[in-house]
Amino acid sequence: MAARSVATLLKRSVSAATSTQTTRCMSSSSTPKRKVAVLGAAGGIGQPLGLLMKLNPLVTDLSLYDIAGTPGVAADISHVDTGARVEGFAGEQDLGEALKGCDVVIIPAGVPRKPGMTRDDLFKINAGIVKGLCTAIAEHCPGALVNMISNPVNSTVPIAAEVFKQHGTYDPRKLFGVTTLDVVRARTFYSSLKGLSVREVNVPVVGGHAGITILPLFSQASPKVQLTDDEIEALTKRTQDGGTEVVQAKAGKGSATLSMAYAGALFAEACIKGLNGEENIQCTYxxxxITDLPFFSSKVRLGKNGVEEVLGLGTLSDYEQNGLDALKEELRSSIQKGIDFVNPQHA
Known part of the structure; x- marks a missing residue:
């Protein structure tokens, strides 16, 4: 297949998938210039995510940052024949320049869990990375929409919020935990089980972005089909364990990098559309x-200011209500862990 045909296919794929989750309210006659930064652009998620953002016609400037290796990634991606101008930045000394003038900042930076590393070890490393990056965002592009991919999202979003509060730049409408992969998985598994066209399927996913905190609402899925109790339980568990499924399939040599990059690109596009005046509905953390938790994933309406409205949960089935009750303490603990990382005196 010719390179141009591949690019067209990818563009259509991203656009089609996004449109199934988008409510179009208005659009402008001319597309504004939009600068997007990917922080962690040389990593397993960052490289395909950078490529997908280069393919997005709404992106006019693409800033790729990592601690090393980014000039090569940027040179590679810059050869793709689409309109976005690409720059690569490497090292902390270039972080400010990478962020200058950004409308959207996507953060997949961090390290995967390695053999012998505890979850607490992983948290401390990634939490430190996120804290440093958000400090730079507060200084160089405080008005940008921040899309957090770095795990654990349930904690890194509160970390970002606390950093922005310390710098006087916190706007809760502009900080997001990217949970789109949970929606993508739920849609995929639901449509596959029932023989539906995945492009016509939507499944809201609420709660958080890890294990039992991920709560797909199959009772609100569209199109509506009959599911047995066993099917609901199996679909819910598979959605919750999707990351583990990929790690096991890769025999411990990788994680969900490609599907996460795809999901991250979908959500970034939704954010840009909102900034451009095309309001749309997405699930995000x-x-x-809407609950007694300070952070929660649910449907929100995106627009020119970021989050224009946080939407309610709707009617839950008994199974979903039980899941909601079960996830709260784990999610509350993860949120507090992020807050305490930035403010240890409150721990």
């Missing part, structure tokens, strides 16, 4: 008051 944000500051919220």
């Amino acid at each position: 944000v500051a919220s008051n």
Whole structure:
């Protein structure tokens, strides 16, 4: 297949998938210039994510940053024949320049869990990385929409919020935990089980972004089909364990990098569309008051200011209500862990 045909196919794929989750309210006659930064652009998620953002016609400037290796990634991606101008930045000394003028900042930076590393070890490393990056965002592009991919998202979003508060730049409408992969998985598994066209399927996913905190609402899936109790339980568990499924399939040599990059690109596109005046509905982990938790993933309406409205949960089945009750303490603990990392005196 010719390179141009591949690019067209990828563009259509991203656009089609996004449109199934988008409510179009308005659009402008001319597309504004939009600068997007990917922090962690040389990593397993960052490289395919950078490529997908280069393919997105809404992106006019693409800034790729990592501690090393980024000039080569940027040179490679810059040869793709689409309109976005690409720059690569490597090392902390270039971070400010990478962020200058950004409308959207996507953060997949961090390290995967390695043999012998505890979850607490992983948290401390990634939490430190996120804290440093968010400090730079507060200084160089405080008005940008921040899309957090770095795990554990349930904790890294509160970390970002606390950093921004310390710098006087916190706007809860502009900070997101990217949970789109949970929606992508739920849609895929649901459509596959029932023989539906995945492009016509939507499944809201609420809660958080790890294990039992991921709560797909199959009772609200569309199109509506009959599911047995066993099917609901199996679909829910598979959605919750999707990351583990990939790690096991890769025999411990990788994680969900490609599907995460795809999901990250979908959500970034939704954010840009919102900034451009094309309001749309997405599930994402944000500051919220729809439960007694300070952060929660649910449907939100994206627009020119980021989050225009956090939408309610709707009617839950008994199974989903039980899942919601079960996830709260784990999610609450993860949120507090992130807050305490930035403010240890409150721990």
